[in-house]
Every structure is written in C-alpha cells, then in structure tokens.
Amino acid sequence: MRGLTWDHPRGYAPLDELTRLDLAGDNPYGPVPEPIEWDRQPLEGFESEPIAKLCETYDVLVIDHPGLGAAVDALVPMEELFAPEELAGLRFAGRSYESYHLDGRQWALPLDAATQVAAARHGVTVPGTWPEVAEPARGTRMALCLGGPHAFLMFCALCSGDFLDRQAGERALELMAELLASADRDVSLLNPIGVLDAMAAGAVDCCPLLYGYAGYPLAFSDAPAWPGQAPGSVLGGTGLVVSRRRAGEIREAVRAHLRRLVSEPVQTGLFPATGGQPAAAAAWASGGFYRATRATMDAAWIRPRFPGYIALQERSSALIRDGLLAKKPARDLLTELHEEWRNT
Structure with missing residues (x-):
C-alpha cells in the first residue's frame, strides 16, 4: 500500500514509526494486514497539487480539508468503510471531524489537529x-x-x-x-x-x-x-482519505490502518512521543500546548471547501x-x- 503525507516531522514521523514497527513484527499498537509505504510532499503541496490527481497514485492520503470540494469523486466516503456506530463513537478536537463532512458524507478521519x-x-x-x-x-x-x-x-x-x-x-x-x-x-x-x-x-x-x-x-x-x-x-490540521483506485482489494487493510491511526493509544502515546500533533479529543484534554490553546481550537472557523x-x-x-x-x-x-x- 502507498500513502502520501507532508514533509515535516509532525506529518511523517509517527507514520514512519508505525511502518517501522510493522516491518519489525509484533507492533505494540496492533497488527495490520500489510504496512503502508509513506511518501512525502511539501506543505505547500496541499495548495498546489489536486487531491484527485494524487489519488491516481496513492491509496491513503493525508490532506487538508479545503481541498475536498474538487476531490470527492476520487475518494471513498468513510460510511463505506465503517459502521455508523463506529464513526459516531470517535471523538476529535474542536470541529476537526466536521471539517471533513461535505455533501452529507464523511470523507476523512482527522489525523492531526491545529488552528x-x-x-x-x-x-x-x-x-x-x-x-x-x-x-x-x-x-x-x-x-x-x-x-x-x-x-x-x-x-x-x-x-x-x-x-x-x-x-x-x-x-x-x-x-x-x-x-x-x-x-x-x-x-x-x-x-x-x-x-x-x-x-x-x-x-x-x-x-x-x-x-x-x-x-x-x-x-x-x-x-x-x-x-x-x-x-x-x-481551523487547520490534516485528515486521512482513501482513494478509489484500489479500494475494493485493500478495503480490510485500509480499515485496519485508519482504526489504528485514530486510536487513543496511537494518538495520545505514539504521536506526542514522535513529534506528531494528535487530533483525538483525549490528547487535547492533556496539559501544556493542548490545554493552553483548546478554547481557540473549539471556536475555530471551518474554511469553504468548494472546487x-x-x-x-x-x-x-x-x-x-x-x-x-x-x-x-x-x-x-x-x-x-x-x-x-x-x-x-
């Protein structure tokens, strides 16, 4: 499986660590059917490279929500991967989850939260x-x-x-x-x-x-x-989307990766330890940076997402x-x- 994230330690270090643990075997954060090989793009790639075009090459992508409007035809909505009760049980900081909801469908799961x-x-x-x-x-x-x-x-x-x-x-x-x-x-x-x-x-x-x-x-x-x-x-931050290019054949592997990436052990443990910035609400309930800025996160405005x-x-x-x-x-x-x- 191929994935794309952004070229900053906050964007790639937690993902690379999970892949390293997968390849080493007996990953303490849980097994997946196969690891993801993550490529990187510059931060400016969120603005310059259309998500739909990148979906021709990658199975899982880390994206910014303003690019959704022109990309939904190339993506698998989360409702096709997870049961409604599983999605309803997820908790993220501020309006991060809502920022990836468009035209009545949920197109991404928040990975990283920022404002x-x-x-x-x-x-x-x-x-x-x-x-x-x-x-x-x-x-x-x-x-x-x-x-x-x-x-x-x-x-x-x-x-x-x-x-x-x-x-x-x-x-x-x-x-x-x-x-x-x-x-x-x-x-x-x-x-x-x-x-x-x-x-x-x-x-x-x-x-x-x-x-x-x-x-x-x-x-x-x-x-x-x-x-x-x-x-x-x-509102800023990033979310995980799944491209349609091989969605049928890798469905179970993708589900396993997304579940693990938004799980509390990964979000509150591995992410902070490797330089990531988690999206889980549980992480933003902790002290330091998160508690000091949480009121702003909760009030942040969601940008337009039209093509x-x-x-x-x-x-x-x-x-x-x-x-x-x-x-x-x-x-x-x-x-x-x-x-x-x-x-x-």
Missing part, C-alpha cells in the same frame, strides 16, 4: 485582546505570519470568518497594517514553520497569530480576541500581502478583495 494561536518565547506574554496586542507592538520584537495563504487566513481569523462584511474587513486590515508597521517584515513574510524557527532562534519574540506546532520550545496560548468575543481562528477555493485563497492572500506592503488604504484593499470573490 491559529499565539506563540512567544518563554517569558514573553501575548496580550489576550487585539487592541492590547497593538499597544506594545512598537516595543516588542514581533512578527506576523503572512507567507503563502496565511495573510488571507489571518484576515479571516480577525473577521471571525465573516470577511465579506465591510466593517469587520476594514477593521481587520487596519489592524494588520498597524501591526506590520512595527513588526519584523522579513520574518512576517514567512509561513508558520519559518516564523516559529525564527522565534526559536531568538530573531523575534512573539507572533500573535499563526498555526501552532506543539513540538517547538515556545509558549503557546489562545489567539487574541476582539473585546467581548471568542478567539478568532481558522477552486484553494486557488482563490492563494490569490486573496497575495492581494492582501501586497496591499499591506504597499500601504494601500484598507477600504481600497477590501474593495479589491471583494471584487476577487465576486468574480469567482
């Missing part, structure tokens, strides 16, 4: 509200996270998902411009891994909003909120990032963004 949170070097505190974040920004070595799709995702988080509302949109863009003016610009143009690497190396002290990675030696906390509101964040969304997300992010760098007025920048969505 945008605040991160800082130990001893540095990120304030709990956005007005407070803007206040000390001029005296703090801060970075934003605007690389790739993340300028748009920060904007969506600041709008609590309602980015077509003019008042919310203008307020979000004005705040992003204010924060960027006093942030480290070079670091701010990186993706989450780049920003976290820079923070761990001491180049910056904090980032108020980026996707959390439990394995970094940093202090993570709930995302800042607008006064009187829940933390605004956009073409990922390309639109990239274009929207580039438009926002370029507009912020050019110091374009928020009203004009928002008008351009709304025009981009109207023309979709």
Whole structure:
C-alpha cells in the first residue's frame, strides 16, 4: 500500500514509526494486514497539487480539508468503510471531524489537529485582546505570519470568518497594517514553520497569530480576541482519505490502518512521543500546548471547501500581502478583495 503525507516531522514521523514497527513484527499498537509505504510532499503541496490527481497514485492520503470540494469523486466516503456506530463513537478536537463532512458524507478521519494561536518565547506574554496586542507592538520584537495563504487566513481569523462584511474587513486590515508597521517584515513574510524557527532562534519574540506546532520550545496560548468575543481562528490540521483506485482489494487493510491511526493509544502515546500533533479529543484534554490553546481550537472557523477555493485563497492572500506592503488604504484593499470573490 502507498500513502502520501507532508514533509515535516509532525506529518511523517509517527507514520514512519508505525511502518517501522510493522516491518519489525509484533507492533505494540496492533497488527495490520500489510504496512503502508509513506511518501512525502511539501506543505505547500496541499495548495498546489489536486487531491484527485494524487489519488491516481496513492491509496491513503493525508490532506487538508479545503481541498475536498474538487476531490470527492476520487475518494471513498468513510460510511463505506465503517459502521455508523463506529464513526459516531470517535471523538476529535474542536470541529476537526466536521471539517471533513461535505455533501452529507464523511470523507476523512482527522489525523492531526491545529488552528491559529499565539506563540512567544518563554517569558514573553501575548496580550489576550487585539487592541492590547497593538499597544506594545512598537516595543516588542514581533512578527506576523503572512507567507503563502496565511495573510488571507489571518484576515479571516480577525473577521471571525465573516470577511465579506465591510466593517469587520476594514477593521481587520487596519489592524494588520498597524501591526506590520512595527513588526519584523522579513520574518512576517514567512509561513508558520519559518516564523516559529525564527522565534526559536531568538530573531523575534512573539507572533500573535499563526498555526501552532506543539513540538517547538515556545509558549503557546489562545489567539487574541476582539473585546467581548471568542478567539478568532481558522481551523487547520490534516485528515486521512482513501482513494478509489484500489479500494475494493485493500478495503480490510485500509480499515485496519485508519482504526489504528485514530486510536487513543496511537494518538495520545505514539504521536506526542514522535513529534506528531494528535487530533483525538483525549490528547487535547492533556496539559501544556493542548490545554493552553483548546478554547481557540473549539471556536475555530471551518474554511469553504468548494472546487477552486484553494486557488482563490492563494490569490486573496497575495492581494492582501501586497496591499499591506504597499500601504494601500484598507477600504481600497477590501474593495479589491471583494471584487476577487465576486468574480469567482
């Protein structure tokens, strides 16, 4: 069997360890009919490589939920693999399970859970509200996270998902411009891994909003909120899908692998021990990173999943990032963004 995951230890280390244990024999996490040989793609592959195309090569894939809309014809829904009562008994963090439910079917099981949170070097505190974040920004070595799709995702988080509302949109863009003016610009143009690497190396002290990675030696906390509101964040994480290409002949093996991967021993034991970031609700009930960010995970917004969304997300992010760098007025920048969505 062939599988595809993403090229970061969080994405491949737990899977490779299970395969190693399978090949060694007597896997303590339970047997499977045959191991999976996992290939890797860059994190950006979620945005650049259509899932349906990858399903021509792979049996099991680790995916991001926004790509589902254009892929469902190439996938096996979970209802064809598991009984309703088995699916109903699974428990995952936040709305992770719901994010893979589309058109009345469940297309994936959550493997990894993540959302945008605040991160800082130990001893540095990120304030709990956005007005407070803007206040000390001029005296703090801060970075934003605007690389790739993340300028748009920060904007969506600041709008609590309602980015077509003019008042919310203008307020979000004005705040992003204010924060960027006093942030480290070079670091701010990186993706989450780049920003976290820079923070761990001491180049910056904090980032108020980026996707959390439990394995970094940093202090993570709930995302800042607008006064009187829940933390605004956009759900991330990954899920396991099964391609139709050989579904009939490998059905029992696939079922065994998926059951094991979302089982509590694997999610709460092997995943944290090997650098993974589990999706199981039981793991997010533990301390440290998980407890510190769980309120944000529970409130996170699910992105659209219609065909073409990922390309639109990239274009929207580039438009926002370029507009912020050019110091374009928020009203004009928002008008351009709304025009981009109207023309979709």
